[in-house]
Amino acid sequence: MEIKVCIGSACHLKGSYDVIKKFQACITKHQLEETIILKSSFCLGKCSDAVSVQIDSGEVISMEPDAVENFMENLKKKVI
Amino acid sequence: MRKYENQVQKIKSTVLIEVARLAFEGNLEAQLSTIPFKVNPGPEEQYRCCIFHERAITGDRVQMAIGGNPHIPGIVEVLESACDQCPVNRYAITETCRGCIAHRCLNNCPVDAIKIQSNKAVIDYGKCIECGRCKESCPYNAIADVMRPCRRECPTNAIKIDHRKKAVIDYDLCINCGACVYQCPFGAIQDKSEIIPVIESLKSNSNHLYAMVAPAFATQFDFVDLGKVISGIKKLGFRDVVEVALGADLVTKHEADELIKMKYHGKVLTSSCCPSFVEYIEKKFPELQTHISSTVSPMTATARLIKAIDPEAVVVFIGPCISKKKEKQKSTDTDYVLTFEELAALMDAHDIDLESLETAPLNNASYFGRKFAASGGVTLSISNYMAEQGVMDITPLACDGIEACDKALKLLKFNKLEADFIEGMACKGGCIKGPVTMHHGPKDLKALEAYSKKAIEDRTCDALRIFENIHISLE
Numbered sequence: 001m002e003i004k005v006c007i008g009s010a011c012h013l014k015g016s017y018d019v020i021k022k023f024q025a026c027i028t029k030h031q032l033e034e035t036i037i038l039k040s041s042f043c044l045g046k047c048s049d050a051v052s053v054q055i056d057s058g059e060v061i062s063m064e065p066d067a068v069e070n071f072m073e074n075l076k077k078k079v080i
Numbered sequence: 081m082r083k084y085e086n087q088v089q090k091i092k093s094t095v096l097i098e099v100a101r102l103a104f105e106g107n108l109e110a111q112l113s114t115i116p117f118k119v120n121p122g123p124e125e126q127y128r129c130c131i132f133h134e135r136a137i138t139g140d141r142v143q144m145a146i147g148g149n150p151h152i153p154g155i156v157e158v159l160e161s162a163c164d165q166c167p168v169n170r171y172a173i174t175e176t177c178r179g180c181i182a183h184r185c186l187n188n189c190p191v192d193a194i195k196i197q198s199n200k201a202v203i204d205y206g207k208c209i210e211c212g213r214c215k216e217s218c219p220y221n222a223i224a225d226v227m228r229p230c231r232r233e234c235p236t237n238a239i240k241i242d243h244r245k246k247a248v249i250d251y252d253l254c255i256n257c258g259a260c261v262y263q264c265p266f267g268a269i270q271d272k273s274e275i276i277p278v279i280e281s282l283k284s285n286s287n288h289l290y291a292m293v294a295p296a297f298a299t300q301f302d303f304v305d306l307g308k309v310i311s312g313i314k315k316l317g318f319r320d321v322v323e324v325a326l327g328a329d330l331v332t333k334h335e336a337d338e339l340i341k342m343k344y345h346g347k348v349l350t351s352s353c354c355p356s357f358v359e360y361i362e363k364k365f366p367e368l369q370t371h372i373s374s375t376v377s378p379m380t381a382t383a384r385l386i387k388a389i390d391p392e393a394v395v396v397f398i399g400p401c402i403s404k405k406k407e408k409q410k411s412t413d414t415d416y417v418l419t420f421e422e423l424a425a426l427m428d429a430h431d432i433d434l435e436s437l438e439t440a441p442l443n444n445a446s447y448f449g450r451k452f453a454a455s456g457g458v459t460l461s462i463s464n465y466m467a468e469q470g471v472m473d474i475t476p477l478a479c480d481g482i483e484a485c486d487k488a489l490k491l492l493k494f495n496k497l498e499a500d501f502i503e504g505m506a507c508k509g510g511c512i513k514g515p516v517t518m519h520h521g522p523k524d525l526k527a528l529e530a531y532s533k534k535a536i537e538d539r540t541c542d543a544l545r546i547f548e549n550i551h552i553s554l555e
Contacts, residue, residue, distance in 0.1 A: 007389075007444070007546055008320050009310075009321070009323075009440070009441040009442050009443045009444055010440065010441050012443060012444050012536070012546070013441055013443055013536060016546060017545060017546045020546065038549075039389075040389050040546070040547075040550065041389060041390070042290065042319060042320040042322070042386070042389060042390060043314075043319055043320035047440065
């Protein structure tokens with residue numbers, strides 16, 4: 001599975017770095033390094049919301065840094 | 081509304097817009113020959129001897145807009161039809177000559193090239209060595225230096241004059257700085273354009289087309305909020321707009337590390353950001369080539385960064401520089417290079433009303449990355465980065481313009497340079513004074529400073545931390 005985090009200007013200003021860091025921490029915590037590849041991406045086309053995140057080629061979702069942990073908990077259930 | 085600096089710039093833009101418009105419509109090939117009639121409808125001529133001459137010149141400008149002569153190795157070409165055959169001889173006695181009694185011009189001429197005929201000074205051009213002493217000595221300023229602007233501004237003496245008095249470029253000497261393009265008052269020297277392949281890419285609706293905007297952007301489009309221009313670029317069909325200042329941040333770190341190594345070996349490092357400065361060393365000081373930084377330019381660094389994130393990316397650099405067009409030819413990293421003038425033409429041809437657009441942010445790079453666009457910016461950024469790493473004993477030298485670069489390189493050649501690092505910028509003032517910017521003004525430096533201060537990332541390392549897991553070669 002591939003998680004793409006937008007680092008385009010609009011998302012960067014809203015905290016792409018924090019979102020990436022949170023994802024990295026969660027991946028390490030849940031030992032998902034083999035299952036999940038974390039990538040950066042340029043504009044995903046939803047600049048007006050929070051940081052854009054895309055799982056594989058799915059829908060683009062808006063992610064606040066604080067929401068990453070919950071999101072990953074749910075994702076882990078789906079992945080495993 | 082956009083204001084043109086002068087008629088030459090307006091004419092060049094008008095042709096670019098017409099060519100771009102037809103290319104967007106898909107009618108370029110069929111209607112190429114109609115452009116001169118549209119640009120110069122006649123029946124009266126505006127600037128030249130007749131309407132036919134004006135149309136011929138427009139035809140030549142169209143050729144440059146669609147890529148120029150592929151057999152000519154340089155980026156800059158003389159438009160023969162437009163070259164006005166300015167005087168070949170440098171000094172001319174004007175009507176102001178009073179026919180005085182002192183004849184200081186005659187007495188100061190070291191080669192006896194001045195005679196007095198009918199009580200007025202006359203120059204014998206067979207003898208004149210263009211030293212200028214006659215001009216300096218005349219109390220009435222009656223002797224004019226009418227050296228051709230193209231020759232006067234060319235830093236490498238690459239412009240010659242052929243038997244028909246037309247300017248000819250010696251590409252073995254030309255460093256593609258574009259000074260002649262900016263200075264020719266007839267617009268007879270122009271840069272080759274890549275607007276056609278860029279328009280074709282835009283029309284392909286690819287989701288992988290990226291615009292890389294040079295930090296000199298801060299001084300452009302002064303009639304509208306820059307955020308609206310970012311929206312305009314996206315509206316053209318670019319997926320995203322990326323700051324080249326971010327590449328400058330990457331370069332800062334890499335070049336600083338390189339500088340420490342060079343200093344350890346007791347060698348001077350010269351910057352590699354300005355391709356004309358690099359070409360100047362290669363052509364005028366080949367023995368100093370080992371001093372040139374092996375770090376890529378901010379343009380290349382940005383291109384590699386984008387392609388590391390999106391391997392299918394096609395990247396278009398947009399800047400104030402003609403020399404970048406040459407730099408691009410030497411590597412495969414950047415796909416196309418546009419100038420600010422060309423960007424404006426694409427937006428006009430696409431009928432994009434910038435005023436009506438929402439503003440979009442452009443903010444990834446650091447304050448220091450953005451400052452690369454002015455002379456002294458590279459030095460400032462590298463010194464600051466090194467100080468943060470605890471390295472303080474660096475003596476950098478920022479050379480503003482080719483003349484200053486030449487002086488420093490001569491000192492380096494004779495081991496008399498008291499510096500560890502030479503920042504070389506071919507354009508006086510730096511990239512913000514580039515030859516193909518839309519306007520050059522006294523507020524350029526202030527505009528760059530204001531734009532730099534808006535950077536959300538204060539330091540180089542702050543801007544780069546988001547890329548710590550992306551590994552790209554910067555050599």
